[in-house]
Amino acid sequence: MEAQDLQGRLIHSIPHFLVLALGILIFALIHPLLAVAYSVVVIASTVYFLKYICTRCASYGSKFCPSGYGILSGKLFPRNRDITFRKAFKRHIWAVAVQWFLPLGAGIAWIVKGLPDMDWILIATMMIFIIVAFVWLPIASRHKGCDVCPQRKDCPFKGK
Numbered sequence: 001m002e003a004q005d006l007q008g009r010l011i012h013s014i015p016h017f018l019v020l021a022l023g024i025l026i027f028a029l030i031h032p033l034l035a036v037a038y039s040v041v042v043i044a045s046t047v048y049f050l051k052y053i054c055t056r057c058a059s060y061g062s063k064f065c066p067s068g069y070g071i072l073s074g075k076l077f078p079r080n081r082d083i084t085f086r087k088a089f090k091r092h093i094w095a096v097a098v099q100w101f102l103p104l105g106a107g108i109a110w111i112v113k114g115l116p117d118m119d120w121i122l123i124a125t126m127m128i129f130i131i132v133a134f135v136w137l138p139i140a141s142r143h144k145g146c147d148v149c150p151q152r153k154d155c156p157f158k159g160k
Contacts, residue, residue, distance in 0.1 A: 012066050015137035022129040023103035029122045030110045038102060045095040047076075052092040055080040058150040066149055086154050093156075100133045 061074025
């Protein structure tokens with residue numbers, strides 16, 4: 001892989017990496033062991049995504065995958081075409097959703113539990129997490145990665 005390709009993939013992935021880092025921070029602010037547990041969930045759900053979604057993608061094993069997951073999936077798992085990418089995406093996207101909704105739910109629950117004593121660091125981290133996870137990441141994906149993805153016409157996220 002060329003250095004420029006790697007650099008482009010890393011830049012494209014900044015919002016996702018930031019979501020994961022902020023998720024770990026949210027859990028660490030609640031309890032350090034929860035941060036470790038969330039890290040395990042992130043690794044497991046990413047591997048699940050690589051196996052059950054990426055193996056059905058047009059970018060599987062290809063340098064044309066904007067995130068680089070297609071290359072990684074191609075090295076770890078055999079291609080799978082038992083169902084369409086669209087169906088696999090809809091069926092298995094929960095694997096990525098947990099990376100967003102676990103920190104969101106835990107942070108909100110912890111803030112509510114702590115009322116009336118506010119944890120302003122946790123609140124600020126949650127606000128940044130929400131902006132990155134639910135605004136920046138989707139916009140960046142749709143306008144950068146999705147526009148060049150070979151799978152874009154059959155993707156429920158981008159759509160036709």
